[in-house]
Amino acid sequence: MFLSTSGLNQSYILKGIVNATVKRTLKAEELDEVDQFDNLYAQIQKKLENKALELDADGVIDIRFVPQIVRVSVGPKYMLLHGYGTAISFPKKN
Numbered sequence: 742m743f744l745s746t747s748g749l750n751q752s753y754i755l756k757g758i759v760n761a762t763v764k765r766t767l768k769a770e771e772l773d774e775v776d777q778f779d780n781l782y783a784q785i786q787k788k789l790e791n792k793a794l795e796l797d798a799d800g801v802i803d804i805r806f807v808p809q810i811v812r813v814s815v816g817p818k819y820m821l822l823h824g825y826g827t828a829i830s831f832p833k834k835n
Contacts, residue, residue, distance in 0.1 A: 742790050742793065742794065742798075742799070742800055743799070743800035743801075744786055744789060744790065744800065744801050744804055744826070745800065745801070745802045745803075745804065746803070746804050746805070747802065747803065748802050748803055749802055749829075751831075752831075752832055753799075753802075753829040753830065753831055753832070754829060754830045754831070754832060755827060755828075755829060756793070756796040756797065756798040756828040756829055756830055757796050757798075757827075757828050758825060758826070758827055758828070759789050759792040759793050759796070759798075759801060759825065759826060759827075759828050760789075760792075760823065760824065760825035760826075761784075761785050761788035761789055761792065761823070761824050761825075762785075762821065762822070762823045762824075763781050763784045763785055763788070763821070763822050764819055764820070764821050764822075765780075765781060765819065765820040766818065766819055767818060767819065767820060777820075778808055778820065778822055781808075781820060781822040782806065782822065782824075784822075785806065785822055785823075785824035786824070788824075789801050789804065789824055789825075789826060792828070793828040796828045797830065798828035798829055798830050799829060799830045799831050800828075800829055801826040801827065801828050801829070802826060802827050802829055803826050803827050804824060804825070804826035805824065805825055805826065806822060806823070806824045807822070807823040807824075808820070808821070808822050809821040809822070809823070
């Protein structure tokens with residue numbers, strides 16, 4: 742299984758679009774961590790891999806990430822990360 746933010750310059754079979762969203766709730770003492778998305782990216786990557794495996798795909802290409810901070814009242818409250826891409830498989834050689 743592989744994940745890529747770019748396309749491929751070879752033949753492949755489209756298996757479908759996969760997507761995932763994760764959220765982190767920030768406590769008052771964690772507001773300085775509002776830019777710490779690394780763990781969320783790792784969670785999204787794992788979810789995309791799992792969804793691609795369900796489609797019997799070899800990998801996911803053209804992955805895009807959409808980070809978002811949801812504000813409630815004064816400061817940030819939630820960190821959201823949405824990821825999506827195209828699940829593909831390679832043609833089997835006979």
